[in-house]
Each structure stands twice: as C-alpha cells, then as structure tokens.
Amino acid sequence: MPVISAPYAFNEGQLFVDLESICGHSLYLKCEGFNFAGSIKLKAANEMVETAEREGVLKPDSILVESSSGNLGVALSMIAASKGYRFLCVTDSRCNLSTRLLMEALGSEVHVVADQDSNGGFLGVRIDYVRKLCAADDRYVWLSQYTNAGNWRAHYRTTGPEIAGNFPDLDVLFVGAGTTGTLMGCARYFRQWHRPVRIVAVDAVGSVAFGGEPGRRMIPGLGMSMRPPLLDESLVDEVIRVEETDTIRTCHHLARRGFLFGGSTGTVVSGATSWLARQDNRDLTAVAIAPDLGERYLDTIYQTNWLQDLYGAHILDPEQVGVEPEQVAGASREVKPASRAPDRRRRT
Template sequence: MIYQTAESINDGRAFLKIDEFIKNNSVYVKIENMNPGGSIKIKTAIALVDAAEKNLDLKNKKHVIESSSGNLGIALSIICAARKYNFTCIVDKNTLPHTIKVMKAYGAEVIIIETPHPERGYLGARLDYIKKRLVSDNSLVWTNQYESSANREAHARLTARELLNEFPVIDYLFIAAGTTGTLMGCVQTVTEATPATKIIAVDTKGSVIFGTPSAPRYIPGMGASVLPPLFDSKNLFDMVQVSEKETVQTCRLFARRYGFLVGGSTGTVLTAIRDYSPKIPAGSVVVMISPDGGERYIDTIYSDEWCLQKGLLQLQSSTSRNTFSGAVVE
C-alpha cells in the first residue's frame, strides 16, 4: 500500500542555495513542496494517522476529523484515501479555494466555518465545531495535530535528521511557527545533536504564539489565534514576527528576482532572515525550511486584487528596480 511510512515519500535532499539575498552569507532552503500533496505536512499526516490507528481505534472507526488551514487537510485527504478512511476537514473562510477543491478531489468532506470565535478566532471556532461533532458522533477519530506528540515526533525523526544529514553544522536555523510541530520537532533533535545551533522561530504579526495580541490574518499556513499546546520557547535562540504585508512583498520579489515561487510561510521566513541578517556573522551556515510552494497562492498572495482588498498592497506611482505588478518593494 502506498504512503505506508513517511520514510518512503522523500529522501529529504532537496535544498536550494540562494546567494545575494543577505549580506555576507548564502541562505540554504529545504524544499518540501515536492512531497505528495505539495507540502511538508505529508509527514505529519502519516504520523497522525499511524498514531490514531495505534491509540484511537481508527482501523475500526474508519472516519478521521481534523481542523486545518490547508496543507495538512490535503495531506490527510491523501493518506485517508490511500488507507480507505473517510475524512472530514474543518476549514474556515481564509482557506484557499484551490485547497478545498483538492481535498474534495481526494474524497474529503470539507466543512467551512464562516464565523470566528469572538476571542479565539477562526481556529477557536474550528476546534469548538470538532468537539461538538465528537460528542454527537462516536465514529469520528480526531487526529488533533495541535496536541498530538506524533506531530512533533515526525519532524524530530525526519525533518530534523534530513537537515543534519545535509548540514552537520548549522549556525542559524529559521523555522515558521504554526501548530509548531515542525518547529518543536526540529528543536528536539537539533539542540541535542548540535547545541550551538541558533534556532529562530518565525511567526506572523497578529498571531498569539509568541504572546502578542491577536489580530486579523489572511494568509493561511502559519500563526495561530489559540496558543499551540506543543509550543515551548525554552530552547529557542530568538523569536521574530513579520507582517503579512512584508510577506507579500518578499514572495513577489522572489518570484521576479530569483525565479522561486514561494508560499506564504516561506515568504515570511525569508523576510525574517533578511531583517535578522545584520546580527548574523559573515560565513555562517544559514538554513530554513520552505513548507510548500507558491502555486496554490496565485489567486491570493500573487493577486493584486486580493492583496489590495485585504490591505496587503499599496499601489505607488514611483518605481524602483524591485517593482512588481504596480506595487513597490522598499
């Protein structure tokens, strides 16, 4: 059967070296969009389903329910289809229409939450919906990416080891924060293997993960309106937040300057590296993870109409060498 183990999907050797983005250093990007489903989340999905089969009687109940902003939903749709389970994904209005269509193509049921929780945002509303469904339907199995240790362990065992196999010495490692499974898994393994590595967690402004107030966010894939139970800042060297407007600028700049079409999380982390670069000594090994590609963001991050509607672009009459689609990168 396909997708039986996470080790079978990717040998983890896809890296891109980017020169002349920050002064005195190259940036090495671990590319995860060549995995099935187009993102790093296939590793998480396999681990979550494995754990549910082992601990939650999934093989008998045969119906998975999960909340997702996008990539995990696609990954779980794939795994559930391959293992002959029903899958219900709870998303919200910020989930990309393309993502919803892909999940449905794999046979998933998709429930869209239209109204955010007054204090805990769309994520809080999605989680409340799941909890109500679990009470009314005991055939459902919640994989719970937000609390399951399988989320963290998948990346401790796979993603972190893939990084270290390529770079035995990493000076600075930048990782996006969402459920923080990837982040915490890498922290677990990397800090044990190479204690000198400085791990920088990156989040988007408006997210509560780093203890800042919640605010509206429009780009799915990172950040949270509810503090992730997996998150622990103890072994982090630093934490950086980036505005969604900066993310849009960086994504578009990379497409035009480097021929690298990146997703929102990747653009956010690249922005953080650029802003942090004055603190990074020359000759450092700087590594980051790119969770997915930019193709599924064509109608959002790369759409002037959508970005203007969300207040993420400001058209200017002046131009510079970094001009794209009517907006200017400073």
C-alpha cells in the same frame, strides 16, 4: 529509481536552494513541498495516522476529522483516500479555494466556519465544531494536530536529521511557527546535537502564539489565535514576527527569480533575511525551512485584485517588490532576544 504503491511513501527531503544571490545573505532553504501532498504537513499527517492505527484508535469505519487552514487537510485527504478512510476537514474562509477544491477532489468533505473567536481568529470556532462532532458520533477520530506529539516527533525523526546531515556546521535555523510541530521537533533534535544551534522561530504579526497582540491575518499557514499547546519556549532562542505585506513582497521577490513559494515560505524567508541583515558575523551557516510551494496561492498572494483589495493599491509597486531583502523584510520585528550563542564555524 523510486517505485511506490502509496502516495504518502514519497517525500523529497534532500533538496535545498541557495538563496544568497537572491537575498544577499548566505541562506539555504530546505524545500519541503515536493511530495504528493505539496507541503511539509505530510510528515506530521503520516506520523499521526500511523500512530493512531498502531494504537487501535483508527478502525475501518472511523471518520477522520481535523481542523486545518489547508495544508494538513490536503495531506490527510491524500492519506485517507489511499487507506480507505473518510475524512472531514474543518477549515475557515481564509483557506485558499484551490486547497478546498483539492481536498474535495481527493474525496474529502470540507466544512468552512465563518464566525471568529475572541482573538479575531477562527481556530477556536473550528475546534469547537470538531469537539461537537466527536461528542455526537464516536466514529469520528480527531488526531488534534495542536496537541498530538506525533506532530513534533515527525520532524525530530526526519526534518532535523535531514538538515544535520547536509549542514554539519549549522549555526542558525529559521522555522515558521504555526502549531509549532516543525519548530519543536527540530529544536529538540538540535538541542541534543554535537554543537549549539540558534533556533529562530518566525511568526506572523497578529498571531498570539508567543504572546503577541491579536490582529487580522489573511494568509493561512503560520500563526495561531491561541497559544500552541505543543510549544516549549525554552527550546526557542529568538522569535521574529513578520508583517503580511513583507510576506507578500518576499513571495513576489522570489517569484521574480523563478521560485514560486507559498505564504508560509515567504514569511520564513522574510524573517530570516531580516535577521541576517542585522548580524555582524557574515560567516554564519544558516538554513530556513520552506513548508510549501506557491501554486495554491495563485488566487490570493499572486492575484493582484485580491492583494490590492486587502493591502492597498501600492502593495506590488516595483520599488517594493524588487528591493534588497533586508528592505523587503523591513517591518519584521524581533521580539525575543537570543539566549544562546552558537559556535560560528563555517560549513565547508
């Protein structure tokens, strides 16, 4: 029986969902939302805060500040409340209302930027605001999830080994790309492993992380409006971009089977099923990482009026939501060919 005294001390790392009956392909989904922060971002937040404390960067009068589209902000809000720090989250208008309210309930301040940067995103404006705060008051401590090595180290130490321990014959791993902390940590871990593993990054259409054309992105989480400083493309075998319409339909497809996941998870599952549908070898052992759960998306992805206003009246037509996964993810686009061919031994 786990007994904890701090909310960040608990994180379920051994839960996987077999999606074959839902997706039509052998795919195991690693669920990272079962902690008090509700997402995989707790791992990075813990690593970055503990490192800052060890290095003496965080002091009792420090004010944590971070740019976040939502989930890292919640994780840092929870840790800050537990440790007695003040925390200011700088976010933008795409951040879900429930996420903003949750951060405020935990005692954090939330600043929402409205202006867009040159790539049509909000990230540059958010970062500029954080930099001005830090320049004006040295009490502010910016952990900078975009450049902080603790972001990827957290997954090198935890997420990668958790997957490896359960799937010793892993062939392919699908990881969503935002800051690329999860992607880089897992990629570095499996690059040193006993067998080759194909690393497939899943990005959102409209993200420029891997050099794509900038475009409108309304679902927070994956994708970037600038190249992620943590990204080392030599560690990635393939990149798949997923349309937001496919993210939404995949989320609803999973929900119809009782699994309520968030937008980032819908994107990863859409990209993974699309990729698997194109493979000749059906005996691959494939794992995808689910960064979040769906409760924080009830007023967006799972709200009919919001969806129809942004994506049209037919976004949730039954024939679209209920089709086979390779059709649901039909617009997912592979943009980088594989550079390594893994040993495809089936896990027993």
